[in-house]
Amino acid sequence: MARHKLLEHRTLSPADRRYARPLLLIHGAWHGAWCWEPAMHDFAQRGFEVHAISLRGHGASDSLVFFNGCGVDDYLRDIDAALAQIAPTPVIIAHSLGGFLLQHLMARRQLPGVVLLCAMPHTGALRFLWHWARRHPGPALHATLTLNTIHLVGTPPLAREAFFRSGLPEAELLAHAAQLCPEPLRVALESIVRLPVPQPGRTPVLVVAAERDAVFTLAEQQALAAAWAAELAVIPGAAHDLMLDPAWPLAADQIAQAAARWTNL
Numbered sequence: 001m002a003r004h005k006l007l008e009h010r011t012l013s014p015a016d017r018r019y020a021r022p023l024l025l026i027h028g029a030w031h032g033a034w035c036w037e038p039a040m041h042d043f044a045q046r047g048f049e050v051h052a053i054s055l056r057g058h059g060a061s062d063s064l065v066f067f068n069g070c071g072v073d074d075y076l077r078d079i080d081a082a083l084a085q086i087a088p089t090p091v092i093i094a095h096s097l098g099g100f101l102l103q104h105l106m107a108r109r110q111l112p113g114v115v116l117l118c119a120m121p122h123t124g125a126l127r128f129l130w131h132w133a134r135r136h137p138g139p140a141l142h143a144t145l146t147l148n149t150i151h152l153v154g155t156p157p158l159a160r161e162a163f164f165r166s167g168l169p170e171a172e173l174l175a176h177a178a179q180l181c182p183e184p185l186r187v188a189l190e191s192i193v194r195l196p197v198p199q200p201g202r203t204p205v206l207v208v209a210a211e212r213d214a215v216f217t218l219a220e221q222q223a224l225a226a227a228w229a230a231e232l233a234v235i236p237g238a239a240h241d242l243m244l245d246p247a248w249p250l251a252a253d254q255i256a257q258a259a260a261r262w263t264n265l
Helices: 033-045 072-083 097-108 126-135 137-146 156-163 170-177 185-193 218-227 248-263
Strands: 009-012 023-026 050-053 091-095 114-117 205-210 231-235
Touching: 009 033, 023 033, 023 072, 023 097, 033 050, 033 248, 050 072, 072 097, 072 185, 091 097, 091 248, 097 114, 097 185, 114 248, 126 137, 126 185, 156 170, 205 218, 205 248, 218 231, 231 248
Parallel strands: 023 050, 023 091, 091 114, 114 205, 205 231
Antiparallel strands: 009 050
8 A cells, every 4th residue: 555645734823822732633534624624713712722634545635546445553643643743742632433543542542631523433333334325225335336435425415414404505515525535445344343442531531422413323422422431512403514513612612621621631
């Protein structure tokens, strides 16, 4: 597999820095650092230095040959590379698949604090993938025949159903859907068979769930919080892409309060 040469790494510094410990934002499947743009400005206004990366093959990061061969360990190396560039060690906020990766990272090292935002649960993605394939057999078959996972969510109607509220303006939906990208088949497989083992109490954890998440259910988020002995915040009416949802300020309040506590530990 060709190694990536460059990862997209966005940084935003606050006008008035209130917290010494930065934030690192990690996107989920099919997304990139672009999805964090409004949240980065929000956190910077609250006084945090903010970083967001695009994992290899996503966003503005380098494209790869044999991308379908990339796995969880490759993504973890990307996160480790970003952490090596940030001091002190940041609080990490990870969305969806990013939350699954973060759970693997927490098993390897202690962190000052993490937020699992609409995260893939420790039980993996099998329930979602099975449910989605049954609901949308045509796109699932297309993804299987072409070996390209983007067909699962890549059209505006599918993206709306998976990630956003039904009332999202069409122009915003089209802009977001145009930036979605494939996810490697190996990562999809490992999200089913290579599951993290929760280690509660080692790292402070906040689980933030969206009440109307069409990807990972509220019951899965409740079980995730219990497995990690974590605080749980449920954001009413919100969809899976909470960072782009009208209810984001409610989620940001919860995250900022937790991060402020962890920066002082």
